Amino acid sequence: MPRVSPRKLDPQLESLILEILYNLVGKLDSKNSKTTILALLTPEERLMLGKRIAALLLLKAGYTYTKLNQILKIVPATTIQIKNRVRANQKTFRDLTALLEALPETQEFYKTAKEIHS
Secondary structure, three states: OOOOOOOOOOHHHHHHHHHHHHHHHHHOOHHHHHHHHHHHOOHHHHHHHHHHHHHHHHHHOOOOHHHHHHHHOOOHHHHHHHHHHHHHOHHHHHHHHHHHHOOHHHHHHHHHHHHHHO
């Protein structure tokens, strides 16, 4: 699993780095987003982010923590962390899951998760 260096960045520099990231993501169109993600992130980083997004969908669909952990092969602490973030940022995650549920791949994901769950 990817790890961030334990050496701390200057807080102002860290803030600027994250702002650049947020602005970059916001400016990407669908054509360039996949290419950019593939270029910037390692396979492990992409999978980690993808599993967090999948966990959001499964939580919204009513899966238990145990089933979610089994399906996505994540540890309970990750599930709890995601659930806590959802509680703290309800509107953001409500908007995000609405966007995700509009994607055609999401319905295929739900179908596959249900087959694994059975």
